[in-house]
Every structure is written in structure tokens, then in C-alpha cells.
Amino acid sequence: MYDRKLIKEIVAEILKEKGHDPVSKPTLHVITSEGVTEDLEEWKSSWHLNWIKPEDVEGLDFPSHALFPHVDQDLFVKSALGLADTAESRCFSKLVSSGTTVHFRLDRSLDWIFTPSEGIPAPYVERLRSYKEVLLSFRVSVLPSGDVLFPPGETSSSPFYYAGKLLTQKEVSEWLYNDIHISKETIVTPLAKDAAREANLTISIEES
Numbered sequence: 001m002y003d004r005k006l007i008k009e010i011v012a013e014i015l016k017e018k019g020h021d022p023v024s025k026p027t028l029h030v031i032t033s034e035g036v037t038e039d040l041e042e043w044k045s046s047w048h049l050n051w052i053k054p055e056d057v058e059g060l061d062f063p064s065h066a067l068f069p070h071v072d073q074d075l076f077v078k079s080a081l082g083l084a085d086t087a088e089s090r091c092f093s094k095l096v097s098s099g100t101t102v103h104f105r106l107d108r109s110l111d112w113i114f115t116p117s118e119g120i121p122a123p124y125v126e127r128l129r130s131y132k133e134v135l136l137s138f139r140v141s142v143l144p145s146g147d148v149l150f151p152p153g154e155t156s157s158s159p160f161y162y163a164g165k166l167l168t169q170k171e172v173s174e175w176l177y178n179d180i181h182i183s184k185e186t187i188v189t190p191l192a193k194d195a196a197r198e199a200n201l202t203i204s205i206e207e208s
Helices: 004-017 038-045 054-059 073-081 087-098 108-114 122-137 169-173 190-198
Strands: 027-031 048-052 065-071 101-106 141-143 179-183 202-206
Touching: 027 087, 038 048, 048 054, 054 087, 065 073, 065 087, 073 087, 073 101, 073 108, 073 122, 087 101, 101 108, 108 122, 122 141, 169 190, 190 202
Parallel strands: 027 048, 027 065, 065 101, 101 141, 179 202
Antiparallel strands: none
């Protein structure tokens, strides 16, 4: 009689030594010059995190998902305007141009973009928020500093999951990502399918 538990533990240990995660998770490349940061601890249960310096992206196969974990106003504005004169903004440009789904988690100093802002001139607030809308049109997700992003398939919290019963052209045209996950009960209109095809957006049906 084989000890199945012992065999499983041995296999897991071997995979770990070889650098393979025995639990299948999507890889999220974290783009930062600061190295490993502890504030992404919550993300590890859903993602395999891989830290990369902005200047090192050049030699890699472009990833499916990339996160800029502490986006300051400089990178935020330059990315929206298409400027590429720093390592971070050049990296952003390469990733977006390659079709990578990019995620911005803003520095705490920019959280006011998401909330009512007292004491900040309204035109200034609107200008920064307009840059956020530009980034969303690039299919870049923009998160407040404390948010956690869940990958496709984690339907309870994932921004990739559309929970409505009817998926129309309007929802597809406003979708922020390259993938949209729906339940098998969701009805997809013909115009929604056409819009997804034109936008190179993949519609996937979740089994559960």
C-alpha cells in the first residue's frame, strides 16, 4: 500500500526545488525598481508573483498580465499622454504595445482621484480623472492603493467576470480587459459578439 499523502508531499517538494509552483496560478509580473515588496502579500494566494525591473522587460517574452504596484503622478500622466522618457514609462509603452494586460495600482497620494476631493481645484481634479479615463480606454485597470486584483476565473471578486444575465454591445464596448468571463446562463447578443471580435476581446464561459 502506497502512502499517497507522502508521495504528494515528495512531489511538491521536488517541484518547489526546481522552481515550479505545485499549485497552478496565473503569473503576474510586478514591474518595480524597488524589488520585492511586502504589501502584495494578499495577492500571493491568487497569483504567482514575479518581480521585474522596468529595464529588464526588454529581454523577456511579454507577459499576459503586468502590475505597476506604486504608480505616482509622473507615470500616471505620462502613460495617459503616450510619453516614454523614463524606464517606467518606456516599459509601460512596450507592454501595452505588445498586448499585455496592464494593471496600475496607484500610490496612496493619488487615491483622491477615486473620491470626492475637497480643497483641490475642480478643473485639476477633472483633468487627472480624464487621464484615468484615457488609461481605461487603453484597457489598463486603475486601482486605488489598497485594492487587490483577482485573476480570471475567481468569479466572486474578479473584474474579468461579468455577472449580468445579458451581455450587450454596450457592455463589451466599455469592458476594460482583454477577457470577459460569463456564466453559462448569460445571454450574449449578436452585436456583443461582433463588438468583441472587433476589439480582440475573448468571451469565456465559466463552468461553475
